[in-house]
Amino acid sequence: MMTKRFYITTAIDYVNGQPHLGHAYEKIVADVIARAQRSLGREVFFLTGLDEHGQKVQQAAQAEGRSPQAYCDALAADWQAFAQKLELTNDDFVRTTEPRHKTIVQAILSKLHAG
Numbered sequence: 001m002m003t004k005r006f007y008i009t010t011a012i013d014y015v016n017g018q019p020h021l022g023h024a025y026e027k028i029v030a031d032v033i034a035r036a037q038r039s040l041g042r043e044v045f046f047l048t049g050l051d052e053h054g055q056k057v058q059q060a061a062q063a064e065g066r067s068p069q070a071y072c073d074a075l076a077a078d079w080q081a082f083a084q085k086l087e088l089t090n091d092d093f094v095r096t097t098e099p100r101h102k103t104i105v106q107a108i109l110s111k112l113h114a115g
Contacts, residue, residue: 003041003042003043005042005043005044005045006034006037006042006043006044006045007044007045007047008030008033008034008037008044008045008046008047009030009046009047009048010026010027010030010047010048010049011026012048012049012050012051012094012096013050013051013079014050014051014052014054014056014057015050015051015052015057015071015072015075015076015079016054016056016057016059016060017060017075018075018078019078019079019082023082024082024086027048027083027086027088028086028088030046030048031046031086031088031089031090034046034089034090035089038089044091045091045092046088046089046090046091046092047090047091047092047093047094048083048088048090048092048093048094049092049093049094049095049096050072050075050076050079050093050094050095050096051096052068052069052072052076052095052096052097053096053097057071057072069097072095072097076095080093
C-alpha cells in the first residue's frame with residue numbers, strides 16, 4: 001500500500017534577533033511529530049528556516065550598521081547552529097534570501113500575474 005508523504009513545517013522565523021526558548025519549543029514539537037510519523041513507517045519531510053525579509057529585519061540591520069543581507073547571513077549561522085544543538089531531524093532549512101527560494105517565488109508570482 002502506498003502512503004502519502006507526511007509534510008510538517010515550522011514557522012519561518014524573522015532573523016531580527018537570536019533564537020530563544022519559544023523558538024526551541026516550536027521546533028521540538030514539530031520534530032517530535034516528525035519522529036513519531038517516521039516511527040510509524042511514514043515518509044516524512046520536515047522543513048524549517050528563516051524569513052529574511054521585512055521591515056524589522058531591515059531596522060535591526062541598520063541599527064548594527066550592516067546591510068540586511070550581511071546581517072541575515074551572520075544570524076542565519078546562529079539559527080542553523082541552534083537547530084543542530086536541538087538535534088532536529090529536519091530535512092531542509094530554507095532561507096528566503098536563497099536563490100532557490102527566490103526562483104520558486106518568482107515563478108509562482110509570474111503564473112499568478114499571467115492569470
